[in-house]
């Protein structure tokens with residue numbers, strides 16, 4: 001893999017999208033070539049799968065079905081977009097990736113790390129992120145900051161206990177993959193968090 005692959009992770013509302021936007025502005029200003037994509041989604045087929053996963057009418061969806069749908073969306077994005085772009089040597093930034101599945105489906109839904117890692121082997125094979133920017137903020141703080149849950153989002157509606165499990169799952173992953181995880185304290189202002197991310201990516205030679 002010639003290019004660099006950077007993912008952003010963290011609980012709902014911690015500022016992933018906001019920080020990626022600020023990073024984009026920085027990269028544009030500094031003439032850094034990049035491709036931005038998101039999960040689940042990032043290709044026409046994967047965006048359709050995203051719609052099924054997030055639709056709040058699909059409240060009968062089983063954890064296993066959900067985990068397999070995420071993996072399907074991921075494999076499609078990987079083959080269609082990520083692999084070709086990374087082979088060309090581009091810097092690829094992805095809003096969420098496999099760690100979201102490990103944290104949400106593995107730890108929080110109770111399917112277990114091993115099971116979710118196994119079904120994600122297609123996506124994981126050689127295409128692990130070079131670095132994962134983990135925005136560390138508890139779900140409690142994040143929901144307080146964004147003024148409550150988004151009632152149209154099936155995942156956001158899952159409740160406090162679920163999101164606590166996701167958070168603890170991420171902490172486990174940060175320990176397990178300490179060589180690739182960049183843990184950023186996201187409790188400060190947007191600008192403070194942005195500066196921390198820029199410094200960290202510079203230190204790793206990405207920017």
Ligand SMILES: Nc1ncnc2c1ncn2[C@@H]1O[C@H](COP(=O)(O)OP(=O)(O)O)[C@@H](O)[C@H]1O
Pocket residue numbers: 010011012013014015016017018019145146186187188189190191193
């Ligand atoms: N550092 C911050 N301080 C205060 N509010 C923030 C901060 N970062 C993000 N927000 C706000 O929190 C909400 C969720 O941010 P968002 O970037 O959409 O999170 P995510 O993509 O991680 O779900 C948005 O309304 C955003 O403007």
Ligand SMILES: [Mg+2]
Pocket residue numbers: 016017018095
């Ligand atoms: Mg977002």
